Amino acid sequence: MRKITIKTPSEIQAMRQAGIAVAVTLRTMRDAIVAGETTTLDLDDIAQETLKTFGAKPALLGYKPSFSAVPYLHATCISVNNEVIHGVPKKRILTTGDLVSLDMTASVDGWCADSTITTAVGPISDKARRLMLVTREAMYRGIEQARIGRTTGDIGYAIQRHVEKHGMNVVREMVGHGIGRTPHESGLDVPNYGKPRKGIPLHIGMTFCIEPMVMLGGSKIEHADEWTIVTSDGSWAAHWEHTVAVTKDGPVILTSPPREDPVENANFATSDEASLIS
Ligand code: MF3
Ligand code: CO
Ligand code: CO
Numbered sequence: 211m212r213k214i215t216i217k218t219p220s221e222i223q224a225m226r227q228a229g230i231a232v233a234v235t236l237r238t239m240r241d242a243i244v245a246g247e248t249t250t251l252d253l254d255d256i257a258q259e260t261l262k263t264f265g266a267k268p269a270l271l272g273y274k275p276s277f278s279a280v281p282y283l284h285a286t287c288i289s290v291n292n293e294v295i296h297g298v299p300k301k302r303i304l305t306t307g308d309l310v311s312l313d314m315t316a317s318v319d320g321w322c323a324d325s326t327i328t329t330a331v332g333p334i335s336d337k338a339r340r341l342m343l344v345t346r347e348a349m350y351r352g353i354e355q356a357r358i359g360r361t362t363g364d365i366g367y368a369i370q371r372h373v374e375k376h377g378m379n380v381v382r383e384m385v386g387h388g389i390g391r392t393p394h395e396s397g398l399d400v401p402n403y404g405k406p407r408k409g410i411p412l413h414i415g416m417t418f419c420i421e422p423m424v425m426l427g428g429s430k431i432e433h434a435d436e437w438t439i440v441t442s443d444g445s446w447a448a449h450w451e452h453t454v455a456v457t458k459d460g461p462v463i464l465t466s467p468p469r470e471d472p473v474e475n476a477n478f479a480t481s482d483e484a485s486l487i488s
Pocket of ligand 3: 386
């Protein structure tokens with residue numbers, strides 16, 4: 211176990227530059243999806259091109275995470291429907307009704323940021339839409355806890371409570387993580403479940419990813435291939451993720467879009483308050 215790294219305000223500012231590149235790139239990918247035409251590999255190409263315009267590097271390209279024996283060969287992970295995370299971009303055409311999570315890590319001047327959005331291709335089922343919304347709301351419930359005096363258990367508890375209140379389940383095997391000069395910093399796991407006041411105490415300058423993965427069915431997962439994690443029961447999954455810094459003024463989201471995002475705000479206008487979904 212390594213020591214948790216603490217970032218200075220200027221290092222957090224550097225991570226924000228990567229965060230802006232990630233936020234805009236994810237939304238560029240989302241907006242490029244044409245049902246029946248776009249493949250997940252097309253979206254990875256778009257990501258690589260968009261990152262260049264920010265002087266940002268695809269941090270996952272050639273990256274070997276601790277959980278894999280081989281390096282990853284794409285800029286993004288794209289997971290569709292029953293795929294939970296680490297879906298590999300390929301010549302898979304996205305079609306109406308698909309639920310797609312777009313996950314990427316990029317770096318600017320050596321500092322990383324990591325974020326995931328889930329989006330719908332055209333109209334989707336009510337169940338899938340609820341899944342997408344509840345997962346996003348759960349992420350924000352977790353982010354709200356990223357404060358001095360709180361713990362990783364407070365974050366996990368807030369996420370788990372919101373998800374289970376809506377009859378869904380969090381994935382337990384995969385967790386949020388510290389981030390900085392590398393996509394994953396060891397020593398700071400952020401589970402999507404937990405108990406209040408348990409886990410790791412939070413301090414100013416900690417930077418980590420909060421990333422609930424939520425399933426409509428049971429919480430069991432398995433490998434479909436070298437990388438792709440799918441639900442064991444075939445039920446659909448959603449994934450949202452932000453990179454967050456703990457500051458004296460509370461949680462700061464480093465991967466939010468630079469300006470207001472009208473599309474997202476239209477969908478989630480009141481989600482900070484009581485749940486849209488009862
Ligand atoms: N972005 C992923 C995360 O949220 C990491 C993917 S590592 C890869 O932690 F090698 F699978 F791409
Ligand atoms: Co990620
Ligand atoms: Co992550």
